[in-house]
Amino acid sequence: MSKLQKAVEDFCGFLLTEKGASGNTITAYRNDLGQLADFMETRSITDGWKGLDSSSLQDFIVDLKTHGYTESSIARKVAAIRSFFGFLASEGALTNNPAEALASPHINRAVPTTLTPVEVDELLEQPARRSTPEAKRDRAMLELIYATGMRVTELVSLNVTNLNLDPRFPYVKCMGKGAKERSITIHDQALEALNAYLEDGRPMLLRDPSELALFLNRRGERLTRQGFWFILKGYARSANLSEEITPHTLRHSFAAHMVRGGMTLKGVQEMLGYTNTSRIQAYVRAGLTDEVRQAYIQAHPRA
Template identity: 40%
Template sequence: MNDALQDFIHYMIVEKGLAQNTIVAYERDLKGYIQYIQKVEQVVSWQEVKRSHIVAFLHHLKMQNKSSKTLARHIASVRSFHQFMLREHIAEHDPSVHIETPQAERKLPKVLSVAEVEGLLQAPDNTPFGIRDKAMLELLYATGLRVSELIQLDLADVHITMGFVRCVGKGNKERIIPLGRLATEAISTYIERGRASLVGKYTTNALFLNHQGNRLTRQGFWKILKKLAQKANIQKDLTPHTLRHSFATHLLENGADLRAVQEMLGHADISTTQIYTHVSKVRLKDVYKQFHPRA
């Protein structure tokens, strides 16, 4: 049964061209699914899989307190897998066809205030590592890049004189995002003074490097962010995505066009971007309640 999974993963990589993180998520979800139906439901071939087996698997996930978002993702993985097997004649039926997707909870993203962003941007010191950290934070807040996009940047992707950065996002879609003056200055300083110290004797095209002179990882950035948030005395639960959320919210609060923000964030569907308008409304209500004498 695992052979079909490997065929599916190969199809997703070669024909669909999905991002590495998406492939990893599909593979992880489907390995769990296969393990469950084999060990718990005693299924030995794809011809035996029934709708009840999938429902039992989803119930198993629910009993583990998985969120509706996680359940929806698993259903999407299982459905795509069974559709692939039917299409490739690995299986003769698709038991996932009538499985309903649960309504995902739409949680408002946590954002920083402008003052908190300023505090975070001032937290890095003047060492080569601090200069790198400052450049990364300025770039994230100036562009709304995902952290996965940030760490994949090469030197050639940042055009200082033209004032833009080129990145490849989800689905291998390329987008061009303008850079502000402060972000441009921070990146220039890092390339001239910080990166040269970090790269040492190594040769690499990666823009942001760790202490070994290699490309910085997501985990490495996460540790840096937690340390800087503590130094800036930010009490909120900060994640690498928080600056992306703050970028979008602050743009919309200052009158930016929703379509332009969608383009910069690289959202395929504008409904994904619209959640930031809800964040703005919530913040407006909070300000009203705090400052209006009759609130």
């Protein structure tokens, strides 16, 4: 392991222990910075970060462009480099930060792809047409991710203990970015799909009684992000949806439909995990459910 690679691992350890970064975030940083380390080794720069200057970093960016990386990919790598060298500077390992003036490419962000409520209904109807354990699981997953707007990583990370299926105020607890937990109310159709899966689907997939994962694959193990992606693609084809559907499409659709339905932007941001959720969590703990619950029911197309 080179000195630069060792510094990268120290930084990843810092992200995990001090910042509470997710495994996916750390993997992305490690890959991006590892790519920088490999590039510098081809330039015979082996003295770790001490051998790097702003010109070397700019050469790396030029090399990325030469190899056809998109502006969004380069922007992510620039952000990783800035964070890495900012960490080294804060640790007193640098007197001059070579990444301080590193420019990030300008990105024209496209409007997120969303489905119409009718398209969502058609998508969610696909697994409901079958009665297999996998279909019950798939229906519960699709209903839940659209009911809550949660990220796919949050969805597949759920355990059975994260559910409160009390029909008076059903909700799910999920762990978001930065290890921040939030509680999200769910509507009756999602509740019904979850109950059907827990009663007639999950027991058929379960192999180990001690397994806590909510959504299981055919081997009785926790379903992966890639597994959900594959499942979603199949149902999108069955529903004859023309757009390139991703798990984030459902998250964007949830947000767009809730805003159009009259929920405040602040309320949607809280449900998506972008801002502090102490208010809704307080309602859950105290049973003061009317404000958030009623706003949710009035705004969500399937509630």
